[in-house]
Amino acid sequence: EVQLVESGGGLVQPGGSLRLSCVASGFTLTTHGMSWVRQAPGKGLEWVSAISGSGGSTYYADSVKGRFTVSRDNSNNTLYLQMNSLRAEDTAVYYCANGSGHCSSASCYGWFDPWGQGTLVTVSS
Amino acid sequence: DIVMTQSPDSLAVSLGERATINCKSSQSVLYSSNNKNYLAWYQQKPGQPPKLLIYWASTRESGVPDRFSGSGSGTDFSLTISSLQAEDVAVYFCQHYYSTPPAFGQGTKVEIK
Numbered sequence: 497e498v499q500l501v502e503s504g505g506g507l508v509q510p511g512g513s514l515r516l517s518c519v520a521s522g523f524t525l526t527t528h529g530m531s532w533v534r535q536a537p538g539k540g541l542e543w544v545s546a547i548s549g550s551g552g553s554t555y556y557a558d559s560v561k562g563r564f565t566v567s568r569d570n571s572n573n574t575l576y577l578q579m580n581s582l583r584a585e586d587t588a589v590y591y592c593a594n595g596s597g598h599c600s601s602a603s604c605y606g607w608f609d610p611w612g613q614g615t616l617v618t619v620s621s
Numbered sequence: 622d623i624v625m626t627q628s629p630d631s632l633a634v635s636l637g638e639r640a641t642i643n644c645k646s647s648q649s650v651l652y653s654s655n656n657k658n659y660l661a662w663y664q665q666k667p668g669q670p671p672k673l674l675i676y677w678a679s680t681r682e683s684g685v686p687d688r689f690s691g692s693g694s695g696t697d698f699s700l701t702i703s704s705l706q707a708e709d710v711a712v713y714f715c716q717h718y719y720s721t722p723p724a725f726g727q728g729t730k731v732e733i734k
C-alpha cells in the first residue's frame with residue numbers, strides 16, 4: 497500500500513524552529529518530486545515547497561522563502577521540512593504529497609497523490 | 622503567479638440533484654505541446670487530507686465514482702457531481718500544476734439542502 501506518514505509537528509514559540517518528517521512506504525521517493533502543502537485552521541490549501549526526485553532542485557513559496565528548507569534522505573525514503581523563524585501565520589496542518597511529475601514548459605509538479613494525514617504545527621507564545 | 626478562483630464559495634444541493642463548481646485561472650493552464658490542461662480537482666472531508674478526484678481537467682482517478690466529472694479548457698473549468706449523494710458532502714478544491722507555484726482555489730463547500 498502506498499502511504500505517506502508525517503511527524504514532527506507541535507507547539508513552538510514565535511521565532512522558533514521545527515523539523516517535519518515524511519516517511520514513504522510502498523513507493524520510492526526518488527521517482528517523482530515531493531511537495532509540502534499546508535492548511536491553516538478552517539482555511540484553504542497553500543503549496544509551501546517542493547523538491548525534485550533527484551533532490552537537486554528545490555522550490556519555495558514566497559511566504560516561506562529564506563526560512564524553510566526542504567530536503568530528502570533517499571536511503572531512508574524520507575522527506576524533511578526544516579522550518580526556522582516561525583511566525584503565527586505558519587500555524588497549519590502540514591501535508592506531504594507525492595507529485596505525479598508531469599511537466600509543462602515551466603515546471604514538473606503534476607497532481608498530488610497520495611497525501612499524508614498531516615501534522616499540526618502551532619506557533620504561539 | 623497563476624491565481625485560481627472558485628465559485629461559488631458554498632452550495633447546498635438536494636440529494637440526487639446536480640452540483641456544479643466552477644474554477645477560473647488567471648492565465649491559461651493549457652500546454653500547447655501536448656494539448657493538456659494542467660488542472661486537478663480534490664475532495665476534502667473534515668479531518669482528512671485532500672483526495673484526488675480528477676486530473677488533466679477531465680480524467681477521473683481510478684476508483685472515483687462516475688457521477689464526478691470535470692470539464693473545461695484554458696482558463697475556465699468545472700467539476701460536476703451529477704447526482705449528489707450524502708457521502709459527497711465535503712470541500713472541493715481545484716489546483717493548477719502548470720507552473721511555480723502550483724496553486725489551489727479557495728475551496729467550495731458542498732452541503733445537502
